[in-house]
Amino acid sequence: MERNMPDISVNICGVKLKNPVLTASGTCGFGTDYLEYYKPEELGAVTVKGLTLAPRLGNVPPRIAETPSGMLNSIGLQNPGVEKFVSEYLPALKKRGATVIANISGSTVSDYCEMAKILSQTDTDMIEMNISCPNVKEGGVTFGTVPSTVEKITYEVKSVSEKPVIVKLSPNVTDIREIALSAEKGGADCLSLINTLLGMRIDIKTRRPVLHNNVGGLSGPAVKPVAVRMVWQVRSVTSLPIIGMGGITCSDDAIEFMMAGANAVAVGCGVFSDPFIPANVIKGIEKYAADNGIKDVSSIVGSVIPY
Amino acid sequence: MQYKVTDISPIEAPETYSVRFSAPDIAKKSHPGQFIEVKCGDNFLRRPFGICEADEKSGEIRFCFEVRGAGTRFLTGLEKGSLIDVLAPLGSGFPEADGKRILLVGGGIGVFPLLSFKGRYGKARFDILAAFRTKERICLEDDFRAFCENVYVATDDGSKGYKGFAASWMRENDIEKYDAVYVCGPVVMMKTCAKAAAEKKVPCFVSMEERMGCGMGACLGCACPVKDANGEKTYLRVCADGPVFDSEKILWDEL
Numbered sequence: 001m002e003r004n005m006p007d008i009s010v011n012i013c014g015v016k017l018k019n020p021v022l023t024a025s026g027t028c029g030f031g032t033d034y035l036e037y038y039k040p041e042e043l044g045a046v047t048v049k050g051l052t053l054a055p056r057l058g059n060v061p062p063r064i065a066e067t068p069s070g071m072l073n074s075i076g077l078q079n080p081g082v083e084k085f086v087s088e089y090l091p092a093l094k095k096r097g098a099t100v101i102a103n104i105s106g107s108t109v110s111d112y113c114e115m116a117k118i119l120s121q122t123d124t125d126m127i128e129m130n131i132s133c134p135n136v137k138e139g140g141v142t143f144g145t146v147p148s149t150v151e152k153i154t155y156e157v158k159s160v161s162e163k164p165v166i167v168k169l170s171p172n173v174t175d176i177r178e179i180a181l182s183a184e185k186g187g188a189d190c191l192s193l194i195n196t197l198l199g200m201r202i203d204i205k206t207r208r209p210v211l212h213n214n215v216g217g218l219s220g221p222a223v224k225p226v227a228v229r230m231v232w233q234v235r236s237v238t239s240l241p242i243i244g245m246g247g248i249t250c251s252d253d254a255i256e257f258m259m260a261g262a263n264a265v266a267v268g269c270g271v272f273s274d275p276f277i278p279a280n281v282i283k284g285i286e287k288y289a290a291d292n293g294i295k296d297v298s299s300i301v302g303s304v305i306p307y
Numbered sequence: 308m309q310y311k312v313t314d315i316s317p318i319e320a321p322e323t324y325s326v327r328f329s330a331p332d333i334a335k336k337s338h339p340g341q342f343i344e345v346k347c348g349d350n351f352l353r354r355p356f357g358i359c360e361a362d363e364k365s366g367e368i369r370f371c372f373e374v375r376g377a378g379t380r381f382l383t384g385l386e387k388g389s390l391i392d393v394l395a396p397l398g399s400g401f402p403e404a405d406g407k408r409i410l411l412v413g414g415g416i417g418v419f420p421l422l423s424f425k426g427r428y429g430k431a432r433f434d435i436l437a438a439f440r441t442k443e444r445i446c447l448e449d450d451f452r453a454f455c456e457n458v459y460v461a462t463d464d465g466s467k468g469y470k471g472f473a474a475s476w477m478r479e480n481d482i483e484k485y486d487a488v489y490v491c492g493p494v495v496m497m498k499t500c501a502k503a504a505a506e507k508k509v510p511c512f513v514s515m516e517e518r519m520g521c522g523m524g525a526c527l528g529c530a531c532p533v534k535d536a537n538g539e540k541t542y543l544r545v546c547a548d549g550p551v552f553d554s555e556k557i558l559w560d561e562l
Contacts, residue, residue: 026527027525029526029527033547034523057541057542058530060532061517061530061531061542062517062518063518063520063530064352064518064519064529066351070351073526073528078542220351221351272351272353272526273346273351275394
């Protein structure tokens with residue numbers, strides 16, 4: 001980073017992030033696939049691939065389908081399991097100086113608690129609970145769409161976690177504010193949104209869905225307006241820190257999310273299209289801060305003036 | 308990264324084009340069997356294409372494509388001097404062929420990445436079996452003649468060369484003289500060629516394909532079912548662990 005660039009660090013749940021730009025879970029592996037384009041330690045934080053208690057094989061391919069201004073995915077949480085993450089992937093990331101958010105998914109409340117306990121004994125910086133992944137047949141969606149369940153599972157994980165807990169919200173709900181409040185009631189330290197929207201694509205030549213899982217999660221620029229709206233709605237009901245994501249491809253997008261109410265942002269599948277996005281978003285926010293005399297980027301958060 | 312297109316021209320097969328762009332950095336680093344990811348206009352995901360030629364002297368990369376959908380259709384609008392946004396070189400490429408005698412087997416547009424052996428591995432000897440549906444679809448024959456000792460052409464309908472599929476040719480001919488067979492083409496074709504190679508105990512490597520997300524190994528979209536060290540099923544990434552795999556590892560029945 002150049003000298004004389006404004007300080008754009010932010011503090012989320014007591015963890016200092018060198019800038020408000022993260023990468024989203026599932027789009028950056030364990031932080032080392034994109035070294036030519038950005039170093040994980042240069043970001044505010046990396047959110048690693050969603051972990052489960054036991055290793056998971058993932059879904060039968062095809063797992064990817066392009067859609068207008070976006071894509072569907074049904075990876076199925078293929079991952080080496082939380083223990084392998086702790087022993088093999090986490091040390092390398094921490095050695096590089098990266099801030100690490102471990103994303104966890106489970107089928108039962110005890111899965112989440114087990115993983116939170118294991119991760120609490122490591123130097124993971126934060127835990128992000130994925131209660132909203134639409135690709136897991138057991139558990140996933142069920143947790144994230146029922147307010148009382150969201151409150152309960154957050155409460156249980158918070159009871160055993162020694163790390164700050166982020167609850168990642170699903171947009172496939174009637175009222176995101178209700179879900180956000182339930183997570184807050186359960187003790188969430190931070191909220192992240194949005195996860196993917198449930199979508200489908202059919203190949204009319206074969207009369208088959210493109211994804212082997214039939215349906216999958218929609219992400220990319222197409223979902224940005226939904227994500228910005230939801231961040232804005234959630235900000236209107238809580239003062240918890242918010243990590244906003246959904247179709248970010250440039251620093252203007254990031255600033256839009258921050259004005260809507262996000263304290264930090266995550267870049268997800270945008271990197272597939274352009275791996276320079278995370279580095280460019282950081283530079284863009286620095287430039288925005290410099291051009292507008294902003295000494296503390298937190299002043300941008302929630303600064304939209306609605307009618 | 309943006310690179311300048313130096314040539315785009317149609318080649319013999321219908322709706323098929325060859326593109327060259329100037330990228331000395333990629334030409335220097337790439338190995339046969341690796342691929343490039345190209346941004347095709349407003350289409351969100353990049354399209355992967357096998358590297359057809361990587362010329363260290365001219366610094367040019369060549370790839371060929373058949374128009375299949377929105378992405379490839381966009382590419383037909385490129386001209387000499389256009390900028391093309393490419394991430395490359397990606398993937399693991401074919402095993403070192405130096406000092407070996409290799410049979411290249413290409414099915415249709417699968418022949419494109421096999422051309423990347425031209426001028427490589429000085430002491431290697433290459434033959435190619437290029438299999439197409441019909442003679443109208445034959446392409447790059449002259450390019451292969453430039454570096455292969457023997458060019459065998461097969462067509463499904465017998466309109467030129469051997470009549471039949473690549474796997475049948477492999478069964479009817481002496482392939483035991485080769486150190487390895489490198490195959491690239493439709494999955495069904497690679498599956499049958501892998502079987503033919505296995506019958507004659509000739510090592511066989513295949514270049515797989517699957518819908519890709521990131522192209523870099525991060526998203527796990529392009530999963531290929533394989534046997535792990537314990538013979539158990541697992542998924543490897545076509546973009547990063549492949550696209551080239553030992554054909555014996557592939558769980559062909561799952562594809």
